[in-house]
Amino acid sequence: MDDMPIIPHDSDTDVRAYFDAKTRIYLRHVLSDALIEEHRRNPHAQHRSEPLGRLLFYFKNLPIEEQYALRRMPGGSYRITTIPRPGQAPVEVDPTDYPDELSGFHGVFLRKIKDLMEKSDG
Amino acid sequence: MAEQKIFGYADQFTVKEGERIRFYVNCDGSDTAEAQLVRLIHGDDNREDGPGYIEEEIAHPANGTWAVKKQFTQLGNFLEVADPDNRLKLDGSLSMMAFIWPSMPQKGARQTIMGRWDTRTNEGFALGINPEGYLQFWVGDGREVDYVTSEMPLLKHVWYAVGVSYDAASGTATLYQEAVLNRYNSLIGPAVPYDYASHVRTTLRFAQHNRADIPFLIAGARDNHVLRGDFVADLYAGKIDRPFLTETVMTRAQMDEVRKGGVPGRQGLVAYWDTAAGYSEAGISHDVAETGPWKLHTRGVNHPIRGMTGWNWNGKNDCFRLAPEEFGGIEFHPDAITDCAWEETRAIEIPQGLKSGAYAIRLRVGPGSGIAEEYIVFIVRPAQPKAKLAFLVPLASYLAYGNETLSFDAQIVQPMTGQPPIISDVEIETYEHREYGLSTYNHFEDGAGVCFSSFKRPLINMRPKFRNSWMGVPWQFPADLSIVAWIEHFGYECDFISDLDVHREGVEALKPYNCVMTGTHPEYVSEKMLDAQEDFVAQGGRLIYMGGNGYYWCVNFDPEENAVMEVRKLDSGMRAWAAKPGEHYLQTTGEKSGLWRNRGRAPQKLLGVGMISEGFETCEPFRRMPDSWHRTVSWITEGIDGELIGNEGLAYGGAAGVEIDRYDLSLGTPPHTKIIASSGGHTDNYVLSTEEILYAYAGMVGTLDYRIRADMIYYTSWNHGAVFSSGSIAFGQALPAKGFDGTASKLLRNVVDAFVKDGPLPGQQWTLEEKQWR
Numbered sequence: 001m002d003d004m005p006i007i008p009h010d011s012d013t014d015v016r017a018y019f020d021a022k023t024r025i026y027l028r029h030v031l032s033d034a035l036i037e038e039h040r041r042n043p044h045a046q047h048r049s050e051p052l053g054r055l056l057f058y059f060k061n062l063p064i065e066e067q068y069a070l071r072r073m074p075g076g077s078y079r080i081t082t083i084p085r086p087g088q089a090p091v092e093v094d095p096t097d098y099p100d101e102l103s104g105f106h107g108v109f110l111r112k113i114k115d116l117m118e119k120s121d122g
Numbered sequence: 123m124a125e126q127k128i129f130g131y132a133d134q135f136t137v138k139e140g141e142r143i144r145f146y147v148n149c150d151g152s153d154t155a156e157a158q159l160v161r162l163i164h165g166d167d168n169r170e171d172g173p174g175y176i177e178e179e180i181a182h183p184a185n186g187t188w189a190v191k192k193q194f195t196q197l198g199n200f201l202e203v204a205d206p207d208n209r210l211k212l213d214g215s216l217s218m219m220a221f222i223w224p225s226m227p228q229k230g231a232r233q234t235i236m237g238r239w240d241t242r243t244n245e246g247f248a249l250g251i252n253p254e255g256y257l258q259f260w261v262g263d264g265r266e267v268d269y270v271t272s273e274m275p276l277l278k279h280v281w282y283a284v285g286v287s288y289d290a291a292s293g294t295a296t297l298y299q300e301a302v303l304n305r306y307n308s309l310i311g312p313a314v315p316y317d318y319a320s321h322v323r324t325t326l327r328f329a330q331h332n333r334a335d336i337p338f339l340i341a342g343a344r345d346n347h348v349l350r351g352d353f354v355a356d357l358y359a360g361k362i363d364r365p366f367l368t369e370t371v372m373t374r375a376q377m378d379e380v381r382k383g384g385v386p387g388r389q390g391l392v393a394y395w396d397t398a399a400g401y402s403e404a405g406i407s408h409d410v411a412e413t414g415p416w417k418l419h420t421r422g423v424n425h426p427i428r429g430m431t432g433w434n435w436n437g438k439n440d441c442f443r444l445a446p447e448e449f450g451g452i453e454f455h456p457d458a459i460t461d462c463a464w465e466e467t468r469a470i471e472i473p474q475g476l477k478s479g480a481y482a483i484r485l486r487v488g489p490g491s492g493i494a495e496e497y498i499v500f501i502v503r504p505a506q507p508k509a510k511l512a513f514l515v516p517l518a519s520y521l522a523y524g525n526e527t528l529s530f531d532a533q534i535v536q537p538m539t540g541q542p543p544i545i546s547d548v549e550i551e552t553y554e555h556r557e558y559g560l561s562t563y564n565h566f567e568d569g570a571g572v573c574f575s576s577f578k579r580p581l582i583n584m585r586p587k588f589r590n591s592w593m594g595v596p597w598q599f600p601a602d603l604s605i606v607a608w609i610e611h612f613g614y615e616c617d618f619i620s621d622l623d624v625h626r627e628g629v630e631a632l633k634p635y636n637c638v639m640t641g642t643h644p645e646y647v648s649e650k651m652l653d654a655q656e657d658f659v660a661q662g663g664r665l666i667y668m669g670g671n672g673y674y675w676c677v678n679f680d681p682e683e684n685a686v687m688e689v690r691k692l693d694s695g696m697r698a699w700a701a702k703p704g705e706h707y708l709q710t711t712g713e714k715s716g717l718w719r720n721r722g723r724a725p726q727k728l729l730g731v732g733m734i735s736e737g738f739e740t741c742e743p744f745r746r747m748p749d750s751w752h753r754t755v756s757w758i759t760e761g762i763d764g765e766l767i768g769n770e771g772l773a774y775g776g777a778a779g780v781e782i783d784r785y786d787l788s789l790g791t792p793p794h795t796k797i798i799a800s801s802g803g804h805t806d807n808y809v810l811s812t813e814e815i816l817y818a819y820a821g822m823v824g825t826l827d828y829r830i831r832a833d834m835i836y837y838t839s840w841n842h843g844a845v846f847s848s849g850s851i852a853f854g855q856a857l858p859a860k861g862f863d864g865t866a867s868k869l870l871r872n873v874v875d876a877f878v879k880d881g882p883l884p885g886q887q888w889t890l891e892e893k894q895w896r
Contacts, residue, residue: 006255006275007228044540044740046805046825060537067536069529069591070544074492078544084530084553086567090545101544101594108542 020058024119027055031113043105059112068111070104073097078104080111126151126488127551128190129558129580130498131462133685135517136620139474139505145483145498146464148580149190152487157188157468162480162499163610164858165586165603166596172772172858175587176607180481184470188485193464194350195557195579198357199426199454200342201410203393204419210238210338210367210393213330217372218249218259219285219380220365221302221433223451224358225568227255227276233358235284236365239343240336241355247330248343249286250356251276257299257320259286261330268327270295272320278360279309281433282318283381288326289371296323298377306437306703321374340365340395341426341454354423357456359568363432364450366394366414383434393418398432398450401442405429405712408682410452425460425574425686427453431704441707441714449704455566459559460576460686478504478617480515480606482586492547497585499599501618507634509615510878513605514632516644517620518651518677520584520598521575521687526561527553529591532698536592539738540807543591548582558582562689563698571699576686593738593780595773601855602641604772605668608857608867609639614874625650625679632658637877639666642854643781646677646689649713656728662841664877666870670832670851671696671733671781673725676718678711690715694813696736717813719789727790730835731783731849737808737824741779741852743769744799744834744866754885755796755836758846758872767799767834768866771856777866779804780851782832795837801850802831836873842882846873 030051038045038052048056069090070078077097081090094111098104130147137143149155164176179185203210220235227233230253237248244262252258252269255276260269276282276299285298301318305311336344341362345355370390380386386394391414399411406428410420422428429442430451442449470483482497501515528535529543530553536542552558558580560572582588583598590597596604609616617635624631625648632638632654644667652673659665674695680686691697692706695717708715718725725732744767750759759767768777778801785791804824814829815822824830832850839845848854856866876884 006277044805046740056540057537060540061533064531064533068542070542071550072544072546072589081545083543084545084550086556087554089550089554104544105541 023058024116027058027116031055036110036113039109040106043102043109059109062112066115068093068108070098070101070108080104080107127493128155128485128487128496130467130485130496131578131580132498132500133578134500135577136501136503136623137472138503139472139476142469142471143500144466144469146193146462147188147190147467147485148193148464149487150192153189153191154187155190155485155487156186156490158185158484160482160484161477162482162586162603162606164607165600166772166855167587168772171775173607177586180476182470182473184468188468190467193462194353195459195462196353196423197459197557198342198354198456199422199424199458200354200357201340201420201422201426203338203340203412205338208334209416209418211332211334212247212367212369212392213332214290215288215369215371216247217285217287217368217370218365219283219298219372219377219386221281221283221363223279223281223308223361223433224251224276225278225360225570227251227278229253229359232356234339234341234343234356235358235362236338236340236367237343238332238336238338240333241343241345243333245331245333246336247288249284250358257284257297259288259295259297261326261328263328263331266328270297270322270324270326272297272299273322274299274317274320277310277316277318280318281307283377283433285372285377287372290329293325293327293329294323295326297321298374300381302381302433304436307431307433307435358454359456361430361451361453362397363452364395364397367392391415395420397452398446401429401446401449403443403712406442406709422452424458427573428709429705429707431702435704437703440704443707443712453570455568455570457556457560457567458574459579460574460683461578462558472502474505476502478502478508480603480618493551496580499584501620503619503623504617507617509617510636511614511616511874512632512635512638513609513616513618514624514638514640515602515618515620516641516646517577517622518646518648518679518687519641519644520581521577522562522646522675522689523598524561524575524577524581524584525552525558526563526583528563531564538736539592541594541739544589544594545591546589549591552582562691565699571691571701573690573701574686574688578685596855598641598643601643601773601851604858605639605641605854608862608870611862612871614878621647621651622679622684624654626684629654629657629661632663633661635663636880637664637666637874640668640672642669642851644669644672645674646687647673647675647718648678649676652718652723652728659728659839659843659845662843664844666873666877667729667845667847668854670783670849671736672783673718673729674733676713676715676721678708678713680710692716693720696733696811719813724789725783726786728845729783729847730791730795730837730845731785731833731847732789733811734782734784734814735804735808735811735824735830736781737804738780739774739807740805741771741774741776742801742803743767743776744778744801744832746799747797749796750798752796755798757876757884758798758836759869760872762865762868766865767869768853768856768864770859770864771852771866772859773852773855777853777856778832778850782808782830783847783849784829784831785833785835791835792837795835797833797835799834800831802828804830838883838886842886844877844883846877
């Protein structure tokens with residue numbers, strides 16, 4: 001059959017793109033300095049507000065290519081990098097040295113907010 | 123100068139006084155390394171909340187400078203055929219045929235299904251798949267390659283009958299390609315309107331030239347590198363079922379007969395690998411039966427997976443034991459590795475009198491840290507049991523997680539842990555080069571789950587100081603060293619044994635001891651391990667289960683190669699992958715893998731508790747429960763003020779968490795079990811484990827579901843036996859906190875002090891009636 005692809009396009013990705021775009025509209029709407037401060041105070045806090053909870057859910061579920069890691073540096077600090085991919089070393093995305101894990105987690109959070117705001121598809 | 127890095131492994135995990143252990147080292151950037159025998163005491167380098175990293179240097183003649191070199195690793199599965207008389211060196215006409223289920227046909231690199239081919243010199247003949255995913259037969263005369271290629275690309279995860287007939291007299295080569303998919307055996311079903319078949323004929327310009335030293339291989343081809351020498355490349359990904367080779371020119375009708383299930387005729391048959399032969403109730407060997415005229419010995423390299431569903435699997439029989447002829451599939455993965463097979467670097471003898479414990483050969487080159495430092499870990503057992511207390515080291519669980527790369531490959535990890543990974547140089551290095559293999563939490567490049575793991579390769583996370591990147595805290599071996607440090611701190615005499623020892627020796631390995639303590643996360647256990655521990659307790663032994671999510675997966679150590687552990691993940695449970703239908707049984711024993719709970723042996727039956735939740739990210743303390751004040755068990759909490767236990771720890775500051783277990787009478791918790799303490803208030807990152815869920819609904823999370831907690835329990839058995847369970851991975855890592863003087867540490871002292879003594883346990887003087895009181 002001529003119309004049968006060897007490696008099919010996964011149409012599921014189209015549905016996810018639509019879902020994520022709708023989610024981003026909501027998240028941009030609720031994003032505020034207060035919400036960012038809520039996360040900075042304690043990135044692990046259980047009793048977070050619903051907007052922050054939903055924002056973190058969105059961030060945690062991003063594809064690996066859109067995630068970040070903290071790289072442990074020889075001096076004991078942490079820097080934000082991309083997630084390594086097969087055959088590719090991680091790329092440092094921010095020269096900031098974070099003194100501890102929690103401040104690094106917040107740094108990743110801010111980086112993901114930047115990515116969220118720069119998304120052009122909704 | 124090249125970057126300096128050093129990695130190694132040993133040929134054994136446990137070794138006794140007076141025995142020898144061999145080390146295998148691969149080094150870049152140096153031809154010498156500084157070696158030092160060390161006893162490992164504490165593995166967490168966190169100095170803020172605990173004692174930091176502790177090792178003791180041990181005097182030994184092997185300490186000093188070792189000659190080391192670059193060593194190469196043969197990755198990938200293939201079948202080696204011993205053909206000393208060159209029976210398969212066919213210089214004239216030939217035919218080859220096999221059933222195949224390619225898993226990465228459009229790999230972008232050539233894959234060899236079978237043949238006698240030298241990639242470097244272009245000599246021989248082979249049937250394979252070209253980089254674009256088309257079936258191909260090629261011959262080489264040592265200068266050029268000529269080939270015939272199918273017109274229709276192969277689809278992944280679809281069964282095909284493929285073959286070639288080659289008439290050397292005329293040079294005619296004819297490819298045979300037909301799908302044999304049925305309603306069950308392939309990814310897609312008969313309703314898909316795809317043109318699978320292709321029959322292409324061409325005249326090749328020259329015939330094959332066969333050098334005598336080229337091996338016949340299935341799923342790979344000979345290659346050579348100036349530094350490395352001969353190795354196997356062009357590795358095939360997917361299943362192969364019943365390949366054969368003839369010295370005749372098979373007709374299409376003859377191949378059609380085979381496609382329909384016929385056996386190739388004996389006339390002209392040179393080799394026939396009956397991949398479904400030789401199966402037994404006790405499993406499948408790594409030797410593949412070659413039932414042609416020469417009975418050529420054929421063996422899998424790096425554990426090709428046996429007993430997989432074959433081309434003719436019809437969905438009714440779910441195990442190779444029921445219908446072996448339907449399970450002739452052997453699955454090959456180009457990135458599998460179960461033995462690096464390096465040249466030995468050094469062997470050392472374990473001195474008589476060396477204290478039983480966790481040891482390593484520490485190797486350093488250049489800067490001596492990060493990837494320039496290696497610890498090759500092993501356990502020293504006493505020649506004869508000496509102590510009343512034994513620490514049971516969970517090797518199977520270390521192997522299950524050995525070299526896991528969840529932070530890099532598993533999208534699910536951040537949703538599970540609730541935090542970004544914290545990665546280290548050694549992980550980045552090994553992930554980039556990927557030569558030391560994967561864990562049973564990984565998928566192969568073709569997407570299949572990894573079911574074998576071995577210690578005959580460097581294991582970067584089975585070493586001290588390593589912090590699990592997706593959690594940011596030590597895990598498995600380095601976490602278990604917190605228990606070791608506690609044993610050391612309080613000066614308990616303790617013998618170290620591994621679960622592999624128990625698997626081999628049964629309850630005899632445990633009998634000498636009054637008390638056996640487990641590691642923090644002994645998740646993977648074999649039937650022999652379970653039987654031995656159950657018998658130990660019933661015969662009067664005392665078991666301290668120091669972990670969470672323990673005795674969960676059914677596994678086996680390969681009887682042909684004890685360094686290798688096998689598991690199949692399936693059906694339910696918190697699992698990294700799911701075995702395909704029909705592939706749920708261990709090839710090394712024939713028994714069903716998956717959760718012990720699904721085989722009638724939930725962890726609760728022996729441990730009193732079993733997996734209920736995982737969440738990582740945060741931990742909580744335990745709170746004493748009413749049972750703990752009962753006169754039969756109040757001794758466990760003696761000296762502890764207040765109701766909280768374990769409000770400290772190196773894993774997120776609490777003794778309850780990471781992965782946690784629950785008391786559940788419906789799953790076999792002994793009815794007289796007492797809950798000493800329970801945790802609660804876990805965050806919503808702690809979710810109910812999947813095997814608990816019949817119908818899913820909102821709210822199965824830490825703050826909303828009372829079941830999500832760690833239960834610390836105690837029950838007594840026959841002959842003064844008993845079991846104490848912490849029910850939490852984090853419990854062991856709570857011990858070193860507060861200078862080993864926290865409440866978790868105090869409680870464990872009460873338990874160990876009582877358990878190592880001969881005779882009745884505390885609380886046993888009460889009458890039967892009182893013991894029943896709750």
